[in-house]
Amino acid sequence: MKTQRGVLLLPVALTLAVVAALAYTMTREGGMNVSAVDAQYDIEVARYLAASGMQVAKWRGSVDDCDDDEADYGTLRLPGGSVTVSSAKENKGILTVSLTATTERKSVLALTRAMQMIDLDNPKATTIIGPGDADTTIVKGGSASLANADTLTATEGSAHPLLLFKLTPELDRASIIQADLKLTKKSGNNSQPGRLLSAHRITREWNKNATWTSPRGDATVWTTAGGDYVETPAASVVIDPGSGAYNGVYTLRIDTLAQAWANSPPANYGLLLKPTALSNVPFISFDGSSKPELSLRYYKRCT
Known part of the structure; x- marks a missing residue:
């Protein structure tokens, strides 16, 4: 059951990063200032990586009886860069995650978010x-x-x-x-x-x-x-x-x-x-x- 949920949810997270790459390709073709577009692209990649990492943390915690230890997954490689969880704490069903997204070009975005966890182990x-x-x-x-x-x-x-x-x-x-x-x-x-x-x-x-x-x-x-x-x-x-x-x-x-x-x-x-x-x-x-x-x-x- 966990594997099936992973198959459903993980592609969503991975797709976010891919969307950023597609958006960059379209923007670059019409842009005049290549360096400015590149810089904006890297910022967008970092943002999508961070959002993807948050969803992975929420899913991991939700499929293991609302366990924040599972949400603290360390470093995850994604298309375009990586995400590292520095802290994941659960309190009354609310999961608070702090993480850092790093692109392949070394742009960094730190993000902290509180999310309601769902008990995916017990339909x-x-x-x-x-x-x-x-x-x-x-x-x-x-x-x-x-x-x-x-x-x-x-x-x-x-x-x-x-x-x-x-x-x-x-x-x-x-x-x-x-x-x-x-x-x-x-x-x-x-x-x-x-x-x-x-x-x-x-x-x-x-x-x-x-x-x-x-x-x-x-x-x-x-x-x-x-x-x-x-x-x-x-x-x-x-x-x-x-x-x-x-x-x-x-x-x-x-x-x-x-x-x-x-x-x-x-x-x-x-x-x-x-x-x-x-x-x-x-x-x-x-x-x-x-x-x-x-x-x-x-x-x-x-x-």
Whole structure:
């Protein structure tokens, strides 16, 4: 397992140094002052070497039960020069590394950085299901809350389901490997091309009383009617992808969105389901039998 992780992570560090060399080649071709470009190139190489060395130190500590001794790897040769760790200390999961990067032309850069370590030796899994008041459907022209209904209804331009999955404390600053949002379609018999359901990150707090115009069902208003959300979807899924209706589980891969929630739990306002070419398509809610799930695989942070 450690070897596999090394195969995945070490090329990232090595690539940083290679990128610097490529950037230099492009810059030199268009530069007029060769000596000035050479000097700038060497500075950039030192910077990339130092960044690469930091990532190697973090990886080595993370794959051996958060051990700072492993992060103190001494001297490492990389394309373009070398990196030497002078100090690596771990305290409550925070690894502080001091190192010196030296290029082949003898430019030197000293760097100290504190980094959160991840326990890469112990992958974990969990499934999160929200309570009944953590989802609702906001309907254009509707004022009543639908938070306690057993379905979430999706209609393009007029009905948006909202869901909130609160992450457990162990997921705070964890490294998300995979995040699957699972929704169960309750009924429906339409099958048309281009029928999509997209998950979007909500950008402000809301509650079970939310409506099409208000995040709390009171005098407060959404910036845009229908909910405040990031326009670019975190993921999308085709509804009824075959020749007939499929009433079952649909899965949306929302790794990036879940990682953002893990990185900053206070900014987790949940997600909005935005339909395209869908009309009154129901999905089972947190109050139903086959509830929405957020299934996570992750590495927890070192503590």
